[in-house]
Amino acid sequence: MAGETFAFNILNEDLAKKADDGELAEKTLWVKSKYPANDIKSRLKENLIEKHKKTVSDLNISTELKGKLLIGNIDDLLDFLKSNNKIAENIRKSDVDLVSGGPPCQSFSMAGRREKTNEKNNLPLTFAGFAGLIKPKFVLLENVRGIVSPFKENGKHYHAWQEVAKAFSVQGYVPVCTMVNAKYFGVPQSRVRFVMIAIRQDVAMQLMQTIKLPYLSDAFSFFESVQENLHDLDAVPTEKLQLIRIDNEHYKHWFDGILLPKITNKQDFFTAKDAIHDLITPNLSSPYLHYLKSVFKVKNTPLENQEIRRHCDRVKQRFSIYQAINKLHNGMRLKAFDLIFGSPISTDDHTKVVQALSSVLPRYFVPNALQLDTLIESVRTSKHSQRALIADMPSPAQMTIPDEVCHYDPKHPRTLSVREAARIQSFPDWFVFKSKVTTGGKQRAYEVPQYTQVGNAVPPLMAKALGEGIVNAINMLKRNGSK
Numbered sequence: 001m002a003g004e005t006f007a008f009n010i011l012n013e014d015l016a017k018k019a020d021d022g023e024l025a026e027k028t029l030w031v032k033s034k035y036p037a038n039d040i041k042s043r044l045k046e047n048l049i050e051k052h053k054k055t056v057s058d059l060n061i062s063t064e065l066k067g068k069l070l071i072g073n074i075d076d077l078l079d080f081l082k083s084n085n086k087i088a089e090n091i092r093k094s095d096v097d098l099v100s101g102g103p104p105c106q107s108f109s110m111a112g113r114r115e116k117t118n119e120k121n122n123l124p125l126t127f128a129g130f131a132g133l134i135k136p137k138f139v140l141l142e143n144v145r146g147i148v149s150p151f152k153e154n155g156k157h158y159h160a161w162q163e164v165a166k167a168f169s170v171q172g173y174v175p176v177c178t179m180v181n182a183k184y185f186g187v188p189q190s191r192v193r194f195v196m197i198a199i200r201q202d203v204a205m206q207l208m209q210t211i212k213l214p215y216l217s218d219a220f221s222f223f224e225s226v227q228e229n230l231h232d233l234d235a236v237p238t239e240k241l242q243l244i245r246i247d248n249e250h251y252k253h254w255f256d257g258i259l260l261p262k263i264t265n266k267q268d269f270f271t272a273k274d275a276i277h278d279l280i281t282p283n284l285s286s287p288y289l290h291y292l293k294s295v296f297k298v299k300n301t302p303l304e305n306q307e308i309r310r311h312c313d314r315v316k317q318r319f320s321i322y323q324a325i326n327k328l329h330n331g332m333r334l335k336a337f338d339l340i341f342g343s344p345i346s347t348d349d350h351t352k353v354v355q356a357l358s359s360v361l362p363r364y365f366v367p368n369a370l371q372l373d374t375l376i377e378s379v380r381t382s383k384h385s386q387r388a389l390i391a392d393m394p395s396p397a398q399m400t401i402p403d404e405v406c407h408y409d410p411k412h413p414r415t416l417s418v419r420e421a422a423r424i425q426s427f428p429d430w431f432v433f434k435s436k437v438t439t440g441g442k443q444r445a446y447e448v449p450q451y452t453q454v455g456n457a458v459p460p461l462m463a464k465a466l467g468e469g470i471v472n473a474i475n476m477l478k479r480n481g482s483k
Contacts, residue, residue: 001044001434001436001447001448001449002448003015003071004016004044004434005434005435006069007027007069008432008434009431011028013025013026013028015028015040015044016044018040019040022038024037024038027068027069028071029059029065029068029070030070030072031058031059031070031073031077032055032072032073033046033054033056034053034055034056035056036056037056043071048071048073048446049446050446054072054076057076059080061086065087074123074126074127074130078133081134082133088134092134092135095137096137097136097137097138097470098138098140098467098470099130099134100140100141100142102143102456102458103123103127104123124143124164124167128170128173129171131168131171131173131198132170137200137203138197138199138203139196139197140195140196140466141164141168141196141198142193142194142195142458143164143194143196144193144194145192145193145194147164148160148161161194162238165222166226168198169226169227170226170230170233173199174198174200174201174220174223175197175198176197176198176216176244177194177241177242177244178195178196178197178243178244178245178246179193180192180193180246180255180261181246182462183265183270183394184246184264184265184266185264185265185461185464185465186291186295186461187394187424187425187459187461188269188270188272188275188426189394189395189397190269190393190394190395190396191397191462192247193458193462197259197469197470204219204220204223205220206477207259207473208220210477210480211258211476213254215254218240218242219241219242221240222236222238244260257465257468257469257472258476259469259470259472261462262465262468264465270288270394271392271393272389272392272394272395272424273391274286274288275395275420275423276416276420276423277391279417279419280407292429292461296428296460297428298430299430301432303419303429304419304432304433305417305418305419305432305433306417306419307417307418307437308414309402309415311413311415314378315379316413317379318379318381319388319407319413319414319415320361320365320410320413321340321357321376321379322388323406323407323409324357324360324361325340325357326388326408327360328356328360335349335353336356336357337384339354340376340380341380341384354372355369357372385399385404386406387405387406388405388407389407389408391408391409400451400452400454400455400456401438401451401452402415402438403415407420418433418437418450418454421451421454422454425459426459426460426461427454427460433453434450435450435453437449437450437451438450439452
């Protein structure tokens with residue numbers, strides 16, 4: 001599903017239309033599938049997580065890969081490249097500048113089951129193996145903030161980010177590990193993510209000799225320690241492996257656009273209202289939208305993905321209460337969430353919260369505090385992460401399902417549209433999200449509908465800053481005579 005969106009926007013290939021017209025895809029290839037190439041419709045709905053059921057491949061020794069989108073399992077792609085070493089060798093000879101990726105991260109996420117042995121933990125290691133085979137100058141890996149939080153299993157503490165850094169060091173890459181926040185790059189969202197920039201050993205040595213980046217020597221020391229302990233990686237000391245946090249004043253000046261991304265917004269962050277208010281207020285001028293248009297190319301296309309989701313009265317009432325909670329001061333706000341989520345709360349605090357909410361809710365909403373108390377009981381939910389956006393602040397990290405965040409405007413007690421979520425992620429309005437809007441049940445394990453495509457994406461403005469930092473490092477090496 002994400003591949004369908006990528007093909008449409010980046011390669012100008014409409015896979016759904018080709019399926020309807022009975023045509024073959026020209027720029028999109030399946031690594032492996034259960035379905036033949038002329039059955040694009042089935043391929044677009046396929047569960048790619050299933051193993052041992054996919055027997056059809058669009059790849060062979062003569063396949064031209066340049067300019068193509070490959071859809072499938074990275075393990076299958078690795079198997080193909082290892083079996084066809086001539087293709088892998090040709091890719092290596094092209095001296096690729098960058099391989100980037102975001103391996104699935106459910107077992108690293110604070111919201112998921114944090115398990116050292118979860119098979120999804122192997123995907124960052126597979127990514128490292130792919131990099132070791134292709135040997136690009138740089139590798140960019142993005143993951144959730146939970147990857148840096150230690151978790152305990154069988155009496156031991158594990159740090160997943162350090163294990164991933166070891167895996168890339170084994171493959172010949174010097175890992176520079178950072179924690180970045182999208183709001184520093186013009187994104188109207190406080191989205192904290194782990195980003196590792198892994199540098200091929202020879203390139204890292206050139207950088208150390210020419211640019212003198214202050215953090216590279218420690219990263220190189222860690223790399224050398226891994227190389228010295230290849231048969232016992234548990235013996236590798238991790239003290240030298242810095243986690244460079246963009247929110248820490250000690251490190252902030254390192255984010256200068258040479259390798260590490262350049263900070264573009266230091267304090268005047270774009271807000272949720274900056275991002276989406278023009279979508280509910282016709283003809284409103286939006287500085288943020290003007291900024292997006294100045295950064296990305298402009299296309300005169302109709303606005304898509306702006307379908308408004310419908311809710312029952314009970315859900316609307318709950319969202320209105322969330323909006324009202326945002327008007328309370330911090331201490332009272334926390335107690336209000338305890339009340340609405342059914343957490344333990346004293347009788348005195350209960351009374352104070354109901355009175356406070358009664359004072360900020362519209363008078364038509366509920367006539368008196370007693371009725372509001374009854375209403376709160378009726379709208380309770382087990383989804384304790386639900387919140388309303390705060391208009392004059394950056395959005396919290398974008399969620400991947402539609403009902404995690406609701407609008408800040410009292411006239412709009414509803415979830416965000418896909419387009420509103422995309423604005424908060426910094427996608428330009430011409431970027432169209434394809435396939436189904438949302439999903440549920442068992443299909444959630446393998447389907448990637450529009451809301452998930454938006455929520456799981458690296459914000460384009462942050463991606464741009466990351467890319468520019470690497471480009472600047474490459475250009476500086478070139479100016480100093482390095483290959």
